[in-house]
Amino acid sequence: MGNRCKKFLEWGISTFGVALLYIIGVLLFNETHPFSRFPMYSNFPNWSYSFYLTDEANEIIPFSSLETTGSSVGHLYGSVSDELNIPYGSFRESEEELQQIGDRMMFVLLESNELKYKYINLYRKGFYYQNDSIHDLTVLMTSYERH
Amino acid sequence: MNVIKNIRIRGLDKEWIFLKIPLICFWFGIFRHILSKNYKVPIPSGICKIVNCANLIEGHGLFFMIVASSLLCIMYLLDFKMKWTTLGLFSLSVIVFTSEDSSGILNRSGTFSFIFLAQSFAYWINGSNLLKLKYSRIQYSIQAVVVGYFLSGCSKLLDSGLSWPSDGSRITLQVLKSFYYHYYTTLDSTELLKAYEIVQFLTESQNILVVLLAGSLTLELFALTAAVNKSYARFYGIALLLMHIGIYYFMDILIVSFAVPMVFVMINPFYLAVFLYDKMFKKPTFPHTLKSM
Numbered sequence: 001m002g003n004r005c006k007k008f009l010e011w012g013i014s015t016f017g018v019a020l021l022y023i024i025g026v027l028l029f030n031e032t033h034p035f036s037r038f039p040m041y042s043n044f045p046n047w048s049y050s051f052y053l054t055d056e057a058n059e060i061i062p063f064s065s066l067e068t069t070g071s072s073v074g075h076l077y078g079s080v081s082d083e084l085n086i087p088y089g090s091f092r093e094s095e096e097e098l099q100q101i102g103d104r105m106m107f108v109l110l111e112s113n114e115l116k117y118k119y120i121n122l123y124r125k126g127f128y129y130q131n132d133s134i135h136d137l138t139v140l141m142t143s144y145e146r147h
Numbered sequence: 148m149n150v151i152k153n154i155r156i157r158g159l160d161k162e163w164i165f166l167k168i169p170l171i172c173f174w175f176g177i178f179r180h181i182l183s184k185n186y187k188v189p190i191p192s193g194i195c196k197i198v199n200c201a202n203l204i205e206g207h208g209l210f211f212m213i214v215a216s217s218l219l220c221i222m223y224l225l226d227f228k229m230k231w232t233t234l235g236l237f238s239l240s241v242i243v244f245t246s247e248d249s250s251g252i253l254n255r256s257g258t259f260s261f262i263f264l265a266q267s268f269a270y271w272i273n274g275s276n277l278l279k280l281k282y283s284r285i286q287y288s289i290q291a292v293v294v295g296y297f298l299s300g301c302s303k304l305l306d307s308g309l310s311w312p313s314d315g316s317r318i319t320l321q322v323l324k325s326f327y328y329h330y331y332t333t334l335d336s337t338e339l340l341k342a343y344e345i346v347q348f349l350t351e352s353q354n355i356l357v358v359l360l361a362g363s364l365t366l367e368l369f370a371l372t373a374a375v376n377k378s379y380a381r382f383y384g385i386a387l388l389l390m391h392i393g394i395y396y397f398m399d400i401l402i403v404s405f406a407v408p409m410v411f412v413m414i415n416p417f418y419l420a421v422f423l424y425d426k427m428f429k430k431p432t433f434p435h436t437l438k439s440m
Contacts, residue, residue, distance in 0.1 A: 019294035032193040034257035038299035042306040044317040048324035052331040063332045070328030076251035
């Protein structure tokens with residue numbers, strides 16, 4: 001019986017040991033690379049945000065021209081909000097908070113990309129459900145002018 | 148007995164070669180891509196809170212990273228000093244992916260780094276037993292992949308409970324967001340047309356949506372079972388691939404850091420192709436796996 005238990009334990013460790021170590025890593029270090037509990041789409045809140053840039057004529061500037069993507073800028077919004085300790089989501093951010101987040105996002109974006117535009121606006125376009133239909137709300141977060 | 152063992156080792160070697168070549172090539176491609184992004188690490192996280200990662204991904208640091216990663220990739224391909232090579236690849240991977248996270252782009256590419264650590268465990272633990280080593284470096288890699296799916300399923304249960312599939316009607320907001328991301332990247336207006344078509348389809352097909360979400364949650368929660376048997380892992384991998392194709396079609400999202408290692412490690416398509424070719428043309432190159440396939 002003891003031998004059987006030992007064999008079973010050995011089988012368990014060799015079959016799931018690495019996975020178990022990763023789970024322990026997640027419990028200890030939380031969301032620290034390489035550990036993550038991969039919470040993407042683990043809930044479906046009544047909001048989602050996307051972001052875009054416009055030039056002085058209010059024409060949309062494709063993110064590809066800044067060598068980034070809409071998805072990366074979406075991630076950046078969450079990271080910057082966390083960094084500034086501003087709770088985000090559900091359109092709860094105040095105008096001042098949005099400006100703060102926007103300024104920091106522009107700083108990060110322009111830090112690693114050469115600016116080809118003299119003037120840039122950063123907008124947030126949000127989607128939400130009201131009375132079973134989807135609505136959207138667009139707000140100007142910040143404006144940046146090259147001096 | 149020794150003949151069978153040798154045949155088995157030969158088969159596992161071939162499986163390993165077809166796993167490691169695409170894996171390391173893809174990893175190196177992503178690694179170089181991140182280094183080319185000129186990140187400045189403005190929001191340090193993880194290891195970048197301790198080490199100044201910005202110094203490691205620009206100037207002399209960048210040169211060192213490229214040389215070291217190129218050398219380690221060659222050593223990995225040659226199976227040279229694998230205990231240290233895999234550990235080295237893991238370390239470089241952690242630094243570079245954390246630098247990306249620390250630039251505000253939380254891609255959650257942990258699986259890519261952890262696979263090398265898992266392979267390192269195989270070399271450190273089973274280095275003295277050839278057959279065990281050759282089996283475990285593949286099996287540990289499978290564990291490194293499936294644990295991510297399992298945790299993703301657990302997160303859904305923790306954050307939303309069992310009602311996650313039935314709460315899925317609001318996934319349409321995420322679909323819109325995702326297609327708008329692509330639209331604002333390229334200004335290709337067909338993205339928006341597709342977005343509204345899919346939103347309409349999902350709104351009108353709530354039952355199908357619940358079934359699809361319940362299916363993907365079940366797949367994720369039972370992902371660890373794929374670590375029990377390698378042949379079973381292949382079939383499980385195909386099911387996960389179908390899930391990723393569905394996510395890509397409906398949400399325009401391809402989770403590269405999840406899907407690609409999963410395909411290389413669990414499905415091992417190049418090995419599978421050669422295996423099927425040999426089987427069809429009656430060249431028994433992989434006799435040890437004929438039964439298990």
